[in-house]
Amino acid sequence: MVKIDSTSTPLSEMKVDALVIGIRKGNKLTRQGTQVDKALGGGLTEHLERIAFKAKVGEHAIIPTFGRTNAGVVLAVGLGEDRVTHEEVRRAAGAAASKTASFKTVAFDLPDAAGARQAAVEGFLMGGYKFNRYKSNGQKQIEQTVYLGAAKKSDREADRGRLLAEAVNWARDIVNEPGGVRGPAGFADLAAKRAEAAGLTAEILGEKELKKLGMNGILTVGQGSSSPPRFLTIRYSPRGAKGMLGIIGKGITFDSGGLSLKTAEGMETMKTDCSGAAAVIAAITSLPELKPKINVIAAIPLAENMPSGNAVRPGDVIRHYGGRTSEVLNTDAEGRLVLADALAWMVDQKPDAMIDLATLTGGMMIALGKKVTGFFANEPRLAREIRDSAARTGERVWEMPLLDELRKDIDSDVADVKNTGGRYGSPIFGALFLRDFVGDTPWAHLDIAGPARADKHDHYIRKGATGVGVRLVVDWIEKRAGR
Numbered sequence: 071m072v073k074i075d076s077t078s079t080p081l082s083e084m085k086v087d088a089l090v091i092g093i094r095k096g097n098k099l100t101r102q103g104t105q106v107d108k109a110l111g112g113g114l115t116e117h118l119e120r121i122a123f124k125a126k127v128g129e130h131a132i133i134p135t136f137g138r139t140n141a142g143v144v145l146a147v148g149l150g151e152d153r154v155t156h157e158e159v160r161r162a163a164g165a166a167a168s169k170t171a172s173f174k175t176v177a178f179d180l181p182d183a184a185g186a187r188q189a190a191v192e193g194f195l196m197g198g199y200k201f202n203r204y205k206s207n208g209q210k211q212i213e214q215t216v217y218l219g220a221a222k223k224s225d226r227e228a229d230r231g232r233l234l235a236e237a238v239n240w241a242r243d244i245v246n247e248p249g250g251v252r253g254p255a256g257f258a259d260l261a262a263k264r265a266e267a268a269g270l271t272a273e274i275l276g277e278k279e280l281k282k283l284g285m286n287g288i289l290t291v292g293q294g295s296s297s298p299p300r301f302l303t304i305r306y307s308p309r310g311a312k313g314m315l316g317i318i319g320k321g322i323t324f325d326s327g328g329l330s331l332k333t334a335e336g337m338e339t340m341k342t343d344c345s346g347a348a349a350v351i352a353a354i355t356s357l358p359e360l361k362p363k364i365n366v367i368a369a370i371p372l373a374e375n376m377p378s379g380n381a382v383r384p385g386d387v388i389r390h391y392g393g394r395t396s397e398v399l400n401t402d403a404e405g406r407l408v409l410a411d412a413l414a415w416m417v418d419q420k421p422d423a424m425i426d427l428a429t430l431t432g433g434m435m436i437a438l439g440k441k442v443t444g445f446f447a448n449e450p451r452l453a454r455e456i457r458d459s460a461a462r463t464g465e466r467v468w469e470m471p472l473l474d475e476l477r478k479d480i481d482s483d484v485a486d487v488k489n490t491g492g493r494y495g496s497p498i499f500g501a502l503f504l505r506d507f508v509g510d511t512p513w514a515h516l517d518i519a520g521p522a523r524a525d526k527h528d529h530y531i532r533k534g535a536t537g538v539g540v541r542l543v544v545d546w547i548e549k550r551a552g553r
C-alpha cells in the first residue's frame with residue numbers, strides 16, 4: 071500500500087528514506103535540489119556531472135548522502151527537455167517508484183507545472199505495481215508513504231491521480247490473473263464486486279438469458295468451454311446527466327483459438343485477451359468519484375475460446391443479436407463474433423457514441439508494434455476525440471482506414487458476412503466486420519492487441535498486463551460530459 075501525503079515542510083528538510091528530485095536537461099536543479107546540493111557541498115551537481123547524467127526521461131541515479139542531508143538517499147530522475155510534459159512527469163515518477171520500492175518514506179519533489187501533481191501520482195502508483203500473489207517468496211508489499219510538497223487540505227489533483235492509477239492497476243490485476251482462475255463467470259463476479267463497491271449496478275446474464283436475447287455470437291464462441299459464457303452490463307446514470315455513451319470491451323478470458331488452434335507459443339499470453347473488458351470495467355467504475363454528468367453503459371461479452379467436441383466448427387453459421395448472420399471460417403477470429411452481439415445490443419440502447427476496446431488482431435501488432443493502439447472510427451469527430459484523449463493520457467494511438475472497398479472480401483457464400491478476409495490487412499477486416507453491426511451510431515474500435523501487454527518494464531509500464539485504455543476511456547467520457 072502506498073499512502074500519498076503532502077507537507078508544507080520544505081522537502082529537503084523532511085526526514086525520509088529517499089528524496090526524489092526531478093532534473094531537467096543541463097542538470098538544472100529545483101529549489102529543493104539546490105538546497106540538497108548546498109548541504110552536500112556541491113556534491114549533487116558534481117556527481118551528476120561525473121556520471122554524465124543527461125536528464126533523459128526515466129534516467130536515474132541514486133546518490134547516498136551519508137547523513138549530510140535529512141534524506142537517506144537522493145534519487146535524481148531525468149525530466150527531459152525544458153518544457154516538461156505530463157507524460158514526462160508520469161514516466162519519471164514511474165521510474166522513481168520502481169527504484170524506491172523498498173523505502174518506507176519517500177519525498178517527491180515535483181516540477182511546479184499545472185497538472186504535474188496528478189501526473190506524478192499516476193506515474194508513481196502505476197510504476198510501483200507488482201503482481202506477485204503467486205510467488206511463494208514474493209516480496210511483501212511494504213507500507214510506503216510518499217510526501218508531495220505544497221500541503222493541501224483537499225488535494226484534488228493527487229486524488230485524481232490515485233483514482234486513475236488504482237483503476238489501471240485493478241485492470242492489470244484481473245488480466246494478470248491466470249485464465250484458469252477467472253473464467254467468464256469468475257471474471258463477471260470480480261467486475262460486479264468492483265461495480266458494487268463503486269456504487270454502480272452490474273447485471274450478469276447467463277446462458278438462458280443469452281439464448282432468450284439471441285446473443286448467439288457469445289454463446290457460440292463459448293460453447294467449447296466447460297466454463298460457460300456471460301454478458302455483463304454496468305450502468306452509470308448520475309443525476310442531471312445529459313446524453314449517453316456506450317463502452318464495450320472484448321472479454322475472452324482465454325483464447326486457445328478453438329478448433330483453429332493456436333500454436334503453443336501463440337497461446338502463452340492469451341489470458342490477456344480480456345484486456346478490453348478489464349479496461350472498460352475499470353473506467354466505468356471510476357466515474358462515481360469523478361462525477362461526469364453523462365450516462366454511460368458498459369457492455370462486456372465474456373467467453374472462453376476452447377476446442378472440444380462441443381466447439382464451434384469452421385463453416386458454422388451464427389445468427390447474432392438483432393438477426394444478422396456470420397459464417398465462422400476461422401474459430402480463432404472469435405473476438406469479432408462476441409463483439410458483434412455486444413455492439414448490436416449497445417446500438418439498441420441508443421448511445422450518442424460508442425467505443426469498443428479489443429485485443430482483436432495479431433496483425434495490428436505487426437502493423438504498429440507493441441506501443442501503439444490502432445483505431446478505426448466511422449466519424450471524424452470521434453476520431454479526433456480519441457486522438458486528443460490519448461495525447462492527454464500519454465497512450466499512443468494511430469488511426470487506421472475503414473476501407474469500404476475491402477468489405478467485399480468478407481462477403482460470405484452462405485451468411486451476411488464471414489469472419490476472416492485473409493492475412494494482409496487483417497485488422498481492417500476485423501473492423502469492417504464489426505462495422506456491419508453498428509448501424510449509424512458514431513463508433514470507434516480500438517485494437518489494443520499490441521499495447522495491452524508489455525514484455526519488459528518501462529517507466530510506469532510493468533511487464534505483463536498494462537491496463538491500456540483505462541485512462542483514455544475515462545478522459546473521453548469526461549470530455550464528452552464537458553469537464
Ligand code: BES
Pocket residue numbers: 325343400402403404405429430431432433435489490491496519520
Ligand atoms: N486474441 C487474438 C489476437 C491477438 C493475437 C492479440 C496476439 C494479442 C496478441 C485474436 O482472437 C486472434 O486470434 N486473431 C486472429 C484473427 C485471424 C484468425 C483472422 C489473428 O490476428 O491472428
Ligand code: MN
Pocket residue numbers: 325327401402403404405
Ligand atoms: Mn483468437
Ligand code: ZN
Pocket residue numbers: 322325343402404405429430
Ligand atoms: Zn482473441
